[in-house]
Amino acid sequence: MKNLKLKSARAAKDLSQQQLAELVGVSRQTINAIEKGDYNPTINLCRAICKALDKTLDELFWEE
Amino acid sequence: MKNLKLKSARAAKDLSQQQLAELVGVSRQTINAIEKGDYNPTINLCRAICKALDKTLDELFWEE
DNA sequence: ACAGAATGTCAAGTATATTTTACAAACTTT
DNA sequence: AAAGTTTGTAAAATATACTTGACATTCTGT
Numbered sequence: 001m002k003n004l005k006l007k008s009a010r011a012a013k014d015l016s017q018q019q020l021a022e023l024v025g026v027s028r029q030t031i032n033a034i035e036k037g038d039y040n041p042t043i044n045l046c047r048a049i050c051k052a053l054d055k056t057l058d059e060l061f062w063e064e
Numbered sequence: 065m066k067n068l069k070l071k072s073a074r075a076a077k078d079l080s081q082q083q084l085a086e087l088v089g090v091s092r093q094t095i096n097a098i099e100k101g102d103y104n105p106t107i108n109l110c111r112a113i114c115k116a117l118d119k120t121l122d123e124l125f126w127e128e
Numbered sequence: 129a130c131a132g133a134a135t136g137t138c139a140a141g142t143a144t145a146t147t148t149t150a151c152a153a154a155c156t157t158t
Numbered sequence: 159a160a161a162g163t164t165t166g167t168a169a170a171a172t173a174t175a176c177t178t179g180a181c182a183t184t185c186t187g188t
Contacts, residue, residue, distance in 0.1 A: 040108045057121035091177055
């Protein structure tokens, strides 16, 4: 399922997928795929994304 | 670095690595490696572990 | 001390996360 | 409307998460 929390946290910082990708050291397609929701990133990448966006794991990656 | 929060949360539920592995559907070696800290699990596995141990991502997998 | 369970670790294989290249669609600005 | 940027998506290659099997070590109970 789509990760809209990530998408909106990124928007709140006015970053493009490309810019976030560079900040965390992955490709733009990886960020796109995570937002699109059809995959399963590693915890290290999730942590890097959280730090870049000033959020926690629970805020961006928890789901019931 | 070692994940002692996971190790102690597992101990608190009185589960062996083997039992936790079965609960979340991975091998015992995978749980062992995560606790040992020398690798980088996927977020889906982290979420499954959290649910099995009644913890959140921030509680078990956040690090400064 | 012995037996059984739990843990640590290693090597070789398989599954899948991530990259690279590339192109099309949508949105923004001039 | 044209040009530039952002996003969506796909296929092939590479890196790495995870499995399987096996053995040694430590811990627990009898």
